[in-house]
Amino acid sequence: HEYCESGSPLARFSSVACDSAAVGRLAADFYLKLGYRSFAFAAAKPELDWSIDRARTFRAAVEAAGCVCAFLPSNRMGAEREQPRLVAWLRALPPRTAVFAANDHRARDILRAAAMGGIRIPEDLAVLGVNDDALVCETTFPRLTSIRMDAHHAGYLAAEILAHHLAHPSAARRVGLFRPVEIVERE
Helix, strand or coil, X not given: CCCCCCCCHHHHCCEEEECHHHHHHHHHHHHXXXXXXEEEEECCCCCCHHHHHHHHHHHHHHHXXXXXXXXXXXXXXXXXXXXXXXXXXXXXXXXXXXXXXXXXXXXXXXXXXXXXXXXXXXXXXXXXXXXXXXXXXXXXXXXXXXXXXXXXXXXXXXXXXXXXXXXXXXXXXXXXXXXXXXXXXXX
């Protein structure tokens, strides 16, 4: 996996990145254990590697369980202008669909569109975000369930990689992966 965006000039440098494949599998397992059979993924930006990895592993896990997964491409027109498209997409989903959003900001867009379209959360639609950003999760209605990432471990990985490169300036590129910790359930 290439965890720094493909084609980026930064891709040749060491980095710390989220294990997005683990995030996608955790989201699928969470929803499958709750008994959902209809799924959807809302991308952040389809060209971002981490969004692609989350979508790919989420879709693979739900399809392995015999289910289908709809896909919503990223928002390219601004949140306000996208609302009618989002409302239409959500209304077209089967009842009791579990939506996995690439991150908390995308999940907030889904919650706003659901409210605008008269879609009840969690009765008609379940929504799960990523990052457990308290500012987003605690200020949405209903409050957003989200996957909490191991940000502390990410900091330690960054320090470890930096220390290694300071001690060995010609060392090869390293990528440190941090994983999801838990799902913080809210309404």
